[in-house]
Amino acid sequence: MLKAKIFVQLKASVxxxxxxxxxNSLHKLGYQSVTETRISKYIEVTFNSDDETATRNEVEQIxxxxxxxxxxxxxxxxxxxxx
Amino acid sequence: xxxxxxxxxxxxxDNDAYSVFASRxxxxxMIWHKDSDLQSPDLVxxxxxxxxxxxxxxxxxxxxxxxxxxxxxxxxxxxxVMGICNGFQILTETGLLPGALMMNQSLSFIxxxxxxxxxSSNSPFTKGLEVGTVxxxxxxxxxGNYFIDDDGLKSLIDNDQILFRYCDAAGxxxxxxxxxxxxxxxxxxxxxxxxxxxxxxxxxxxxxxxVPSQDGRRIFEALERxxxxxx
Numbered sequence: 001m002l003k004a005k006i007f008v009q010l011k012a013s014v015x016x017x018x019x020x021x022x023x024n025s026l027h028k029l030g031y032q033s034v035t036e037t038r039i040s041k042y043i044e045v046t047f048n049s050d051d052e053t054a055t056r057n058e059v060e061q062i063x064x065x066x067x068x069x070x071x072x073x074x075x076x077x078x079x080x081x082x083x
Numbered sequence: 084x085x086x087x088x089x090x091x092x093x094x095x096x097d098n099d100a101y102s103v104f105a106s107r108x109x110x111x112x113m114i115w116h117k118d119s120d121l122q123s124p125d126l127v128x129x130x131x132x133x134x135x136x137x138x139x140x141x142x143x144x145x146x147x148x149x150x151x152x153x154x155x156x157x158x159x160x161x162x163x164v165m166g167i168c169n170g171f172q173i174l175t176e177t178g179l180l181p182g183a184l185m186m187n188q189s190l191s192f193i194x195x196x197x198x199x200x201x202x203s204s205n206s207p208f209t210k211g212l213e214v215g216t217v218x219x220x221x222x223x224x225x226x227g228n229y230f231i232d233d234d235g236l237k238s239l240i241d242n243d244q245i246l247f248r249y250c251d252a253a254g255x256x257x258x259x260x261x262x263x264x265x266x267x268x269x270x271x272x273x274x275x276x277x278x279x280x281x282x283x284x285x286x287x288x289x290x291x292x293x294v295p296s297q298d299g300r301r302i303f304e305a306l307e308r309x310x311x312x313x314x
Contacts, residue, residue, distance in 0.1 A: 014230060017188050017264070066147070069140055069176070071183040072230060 001082040002049055004059045008041040008068045008075045043067060052079060084310045086111045087124035089154065091145045096131035096167065100287045104128075107303060116148035125310055126163040127154055129170030131223070131285060141184060141226045142172035151177060163207055163306070164279045168224055171271075171281030180274055180281045181239070182231035187224070188264025194223040196296060197262055197284055199270050200250040203243045206273050207309035208280045208302055217254045218247075218298040220284040222262060227283040229265040229272075239272060247271035247282060 010016050019037040026034045045062065047055050059077055068075040086104040090097040090113055097113065104111040112122055121127060135144035145151065151173070158164045158179050166174040174180045187193060201209055201216040231239065239245050247270040251260040261268045263283075271282030286299030 013232065014185065015188070015264070017186050017190055017228070021190055066143065067139070069143070069183055071175070071181075071232075072185065 002047045002055045003080050003082045004045045004077050006043040006067060006075055006077040008073050010072060011074055014072045046082060055079060084109045084126060085124045086126045086128060087114045087121050088128040088130055089114045089116060089150055091116045091134035091148060093134045093136055094130050094132035096287060100128045100130045103287045103290045114150060116150050119149050119153060121153050121157055127157060129166040129173050131168030131170060134169055141169060142176040145173045146176040158279050161278050166281040167285055168283055171283055174279060174281045179279050180272060181235050182229055184226045185228040185230045186226050187228050192225040193262050197222045198250050198252055199247040199284060200254050200256055202245045202248055205243060206246055206277045208305055209246050210305045210309045212301060212305055215254055217250060218301055219296040220286055220289050220299050222284045224283055227263045229269040231266060236267060242275055244272050245269055246273055
């Protein structure tokens with residue numbers, strides 16, 4: 001079994017209103033050194049396969065076709081073995 | 084006019100759209116998202132609501148409903164498609180319209196009357212409407228903050244693809260009249276071929292005598308003029 005640990009992030013050029021609101025709250029809590037907060041999505045996808053090359057190929061298709069919107073988001077992932 | 088209104092699981096403005104077209108004497112049909120036949124319409128409506136519970140991203144999962152492939156084929160052949168609110172989000176996810184709808188800058192769901200300024204009469208959806216006409220059409224969304232990159236915005240402007248921008252009652256387009264943070268106050272755009280419209284405001288909610296504004300009718304009347312002249 002292989003598990004893909006996928007992070008989907010807003011591109012740097014895209015305003016993240018949720019992150020901005022969290023930064024404001026952190027400032028109110030006294031964390032004045034915080035300059036920016038960006039909210040991302042973390043998605044785990046498990047595959048019934050041990051073929052890393054084929055699975056990487058599938059993960060990239062999955063990300064490009066569904067999990068990330070290329071207009072506004074980028075993604076990166078790591079593939080780990082699962083028992 | 085033959086109108087097909089597509090219903091996804093979680094659509095909730097499909098009946099409103101259907102009723103408006105039916106009451107105006109059109110041959111309106113409801114099409115389930117698992118169907119694969121659009122039934123030869125002149126116009127397809129992708130209605131508002133919360134398709135698939137807005138899971139992952141608004142409109143992202145609806146993109147993979149069987150009927151959407153038919154909508155894409157229909158649009159590519161020049162068929163008229165109108166996406167309202169969640170329908171606009173779905174059309175950007177299909178790639179039929181550029182850009183994306185992000186969370187409102189305020190992070191709040193906004194439900195209110197909103198003024199829009201018509202930016203172009205060169206489309207089936209605004210045919211006969213004067214540029215600068217102010218329409219009072221309600222909005223109801225949390226993800227209506229239109230975003231596109233700089234090149235994309237330039238291309239929308241250069242190709243006259245922006246049909247509606249948020250404004251005040253006097254038609255002033257300003258940050259104060261922008262309800263959700265949308266780039267360039269964009270409320271509605273068409274594709275380059277001008278047959279696919281996406282708009283966040285709900286014209287179907289301002290098209291009957293029982294509600295405070297009837298300005299949504301102006302868009303349906305424009306479509307009727309277009310279809311009549313085409314025939």
